[in-house]
Amino acid sequence: MAQASEALLNPETVLAELKKNAVSHVVWLPDSETNWLYLLMKAEPSLTLVAVGREGLAFSTAAGLYFGGKTPAILIQNTGLMEAGDSLRGWALGLNLPVVLIVGYRGWTRHGVTTDTAAVYVERFLHAFGVNYYLVENDRDAPRFSLAFEEARKTRRPVTVLVGDEYHGFNR
Amino acid sequence: MLQMADILKAFKEYRGDALVVPGKSARYWTDLTTRPELDVPLTPGSAMGGRVAFAFGLALAQPDRKVVLFDSEGDLMMAFNILPSIAEQAPKNFYHFVLDNECYATTGGQPVPNAKNIAYDVIARGAGYARTFAYDNLESFQINLERIMSGPGPVFVALKIVPEIENEPIGQRKRVSTRNPEQVRQDLWKALGIAG
Numbered sequence: 228m229a230q231a232s233e234a235l236l237n238p239e240t241v242l243a244e245l246k247k248n249a250v251s252h253v254v255w256l257p258d259s260e261t262n263w264l265y266l267l268m269k270a271e272p273s274l275t276l277v278a279v280g281r282e283g284l285a286f287s288t289a290a291g292l293y294f295g296g297k298t299p300a301i302l303i304q305n306t307g308l309m310e311a312g313d314s315l316r317g318w319a320l321g322l323n324l325p326v327v328l329i330v331g332y333r334g335w336t337r338h339g340v341t342t343d344t345a346a347v348y349v350e351r352f353l354h355a356f357g358v359n360y361y362l363v364e365n366d367r368d369a370p371r372f373s374l375a376f377e378e379a380r381k382t383r384r385p386v387t388v389l390v391g392d393e394y395h396g397f398n399r
Numbered sequence: 400m401l402q403m404a405d406i407l408k409a410f411k412e413y414r415g416d417a418l419v420v421p422g423k424s425a426r427y428w429t430d431l432t433t434r435p436e437l438d439v440p441l442t443p444g445s446a447m448g449g450r451v452a453f454a455f456g457l458a459l460a461q462p463d464r465k466v467v468l469f470d471s472e473g474d475l476m477m478a479f480n481i482l483p484s485i486a487e488q489a490p491k492n493f494y495h496f497v498l499d500n501e502c503y504a505t506t507g508g509q510p511v512p513n514a515k516n517i518a519y520d521v522i523a524r525g526a527g528y529a530r531t532f533a534y535d536n537l538e539s540f541q542i543n544l545e546r547i548m549s550g551p552g553p554v555f556v557a558l559k560i561v562p563e564i565e566n567e568p569i570g571q572r573k574r575v576s577t578r579n580p581e582q583v584r585q586d587l588w589k590a591l592g593i594a595g
Contacts, residue, residue, distance in 0.1 A: 252459065277459065277488060279452070280480030287449030288456040288481070294439065294584055295460020296593035317446030318453065322580050 236365050236392040238264035241329070242271060244372035245300060248327075252277055252292050254285040255302035258331035258390075282307030283314035289326050290318045304331040305349040305389075315356055315385065325379040327372070328358075332389040337364070353387055360387035400561045401537050403498060407431055409541050410467070410496075413548040417465035417494075418587075420454040423505070424469040424498060425575040436590040439583055440576040448477025451495065455485050458493040458552070461591065465492045465552075472499040472519060473511050479522065485553050486527025493552040495523075500562040508564035523555035535559040 241264055245253065253268055254277045268274050277292075279285050282303045289299040308315070308330050319326060334343020341347055353360050359378065361371040372388055379386040404427045411431050418437050421428040425440040432438055439457065441450070454468035475497055485493065501514035511517075520533040530550060534540040540558065547554060565572060578586070588595050 252456075254456075275459070277456075277484065279484050283446070284449065284452040284478060284481045284484070287446070287452035288484075290445075290449075291453040291456020291458075292460045293456075294453075294587060295457045296588065296591060297460040299456070313446040314449055318449050321445055322441070322584070 236363060236368070236390065238267050240366045240369045241372070241390075242267045244369055244376075246271070246273060248300075248373060248376040249298050250300045251275065251297040252289075252299040253302050254279060254288045254292070254299055256280070256282055256285065256304070256307055258302065258304045258333075281310070283311035286311060286314035286318040286324075286326075290322050290324050293322075293324055293326065300327050300329060302329045304345075305333050306345045308387075309345075309348060309352050312352070312356070315358070319385040320356065320358075323383040324385055325383045326385050327375045327379050328385055328387045329372075330360075330387055330389050332362070332391045335389070335391045337391070349389070358385055358387055360389050362389050362391050364391040400535060400559050401540060403427060403560050403563065405537050406496070406498070406540065406558060406560070407469075409537070409544055413544060414467070415465065417467045418457060418461060420450060420457065420466070420468045422450050422469045422474070422498075423471050426573075428469070429575055434590075436586045439587060440578070441580055441583065442576075445580075448474050450474050451478050452481045452484075454495070455481060455488075455490070455493065458490040459488060462490065462492055464591075465494060465548075466490075467494045468496065470495060470497045472497055472501070472517075473503050475519065476511055479526075482523055482526035482528070486529075489527075489529075490553055491551040494548065494554050494556075495528075495552075496556045496558060498558055498560045500560045502562050502564070504562050504564045507566055508562055519557040520555060523557075528553050528555045530554040531556075533557040533559075 252275045256279055285301045289301055292299040334346030361375050363371050375386040375388050407427045420439045451470050458466040497519050502508045502510050520531040524531045
C-alpha cells in the first residue's frame with residue numbers, strides 16, 4: 228500500500244512543500260485536477276490564495292507581492308504558462324523575481340507518444356526563456372520542490388516545477 | 400478633460416506615506432515626489448497590462464500602508480480580468496486611478512477600442528469594487544479627492560485626461576526614471592524595513 232501511495236503525487240505533499248519553503252501567497256488559476264489541493268490550501272492559515280482570471284496576471288501579481296516583501300508561488304497549467312510569455316519575460320525575468328512556478332504538465336506521458344500540443348511545446352517554451360525546470364511525478368520527487376525554491380532564491384530567477392501527474396483526490 | 404500634471408499636483412497633498420506606482424505619470428511625479436524611496440516606477444521593460452496586478456500584489460503584501468496606482472486605460476484594457484480578483488481580496492489600502500486619454504499615446508495616439516463610449520468606473524463596479532468614481536474636470540476631482548483618499552479601498556477613479564502623444568522614436572525619448580527595477584526594489588525594501 229505504501230508503495231502504491233508513493234507512486235502518486237498527493238496534494239498533501241505539495242502543501243507540505245509550500246509550507247516548508249515559507250510560501251505566503253499562492254497566485255493561481257485552477258489546473259485540471261487541483262480541487263483537493265485547493266481545499267487543502269484554503270484551509271491552511273499560513274497561505275493566502277489569490278485567484279486570477281488569466282495566467283499572465285499571476286506574474287505581475289507575484290512581482291508586486293515580492294516587492295512588498297512576501298514569498299509568492301504561482302500555480303498554473305502549461306497552457307496558461309505559454310499564454311503568459313510576455314509577462315514571464317517582463318515581470319519575472321525582468322524583475323529578477325525568485326518565484327517558483329508550479330505548472331500542471333497537461334498531456335505529458337512517460338509512455339508512448341505525447342499527442343497533446345500543450346505538452347509537446349512546454350519544455351521548448353521554457354528552454355526559449357532560459358527558465359530551468361524540474362519534473363515531479365510522485366511523492367518520491369517531492370524534494371525537487373525544495374530544490375526549485377532554493378534555486379529560485381539563489382539565482383533570483385523563476386524556476387519551474389512541472390507536475391507530470393494529476394493531483395489525486397479530486398473525487399475524495 | 401484634466402491635465403495629467405494637475406491630477407498629480409492635487410494628489411500630492413494626500414500622499415502621506417503611501418506607496419505610489421506612478422506608471423506613465425512618472426514623467427511628472429518624479430519631479431513632484433518628496434518620498435522617492437516609496438515610489439515604484441517600473442516602466443519601461445515590464446510587460447504592458449501588468450501594472451494593475453503588480454500594484455494589487457503590493458497592496459496585499461503591505462496591508463497597513465496605502466498603495467496608490469496611476470494606471471492608464473490602455474494598460475487596463477489588457478487586464479480587465481484582474482478587477483474581480485481585486486474585488487474578491489478587497490484590499491482596503493488600494494487606490495486605483497485610471498488616466499484615460501482615449502488613445503495609445505506612446506505609439507502615436509491611435510484610439511483604444513470604443514474609446515469615447517466605454518465607462519471604466521462601471522466596469523470596475525460590475526467587477527465588485529465597492530467605491531467607484533469618474534471625473535472629466537479638475538474642479539470636481541479636487542473637491543472629491545479628500546473623500547476618495549480618506550475612505551477605504553479598493554477604490555477606482557476614472558479620469559478623462561488630455562492626451563500627451565509621443566511620436567519620437569522610443570530610443571530618443573527622455574527616460575523618466577533614473578533607477579533600474581533592482582534599485583527601485585532595494586530602495587523600497589530599505590524604506591519598509593524588509594531584510595534582503
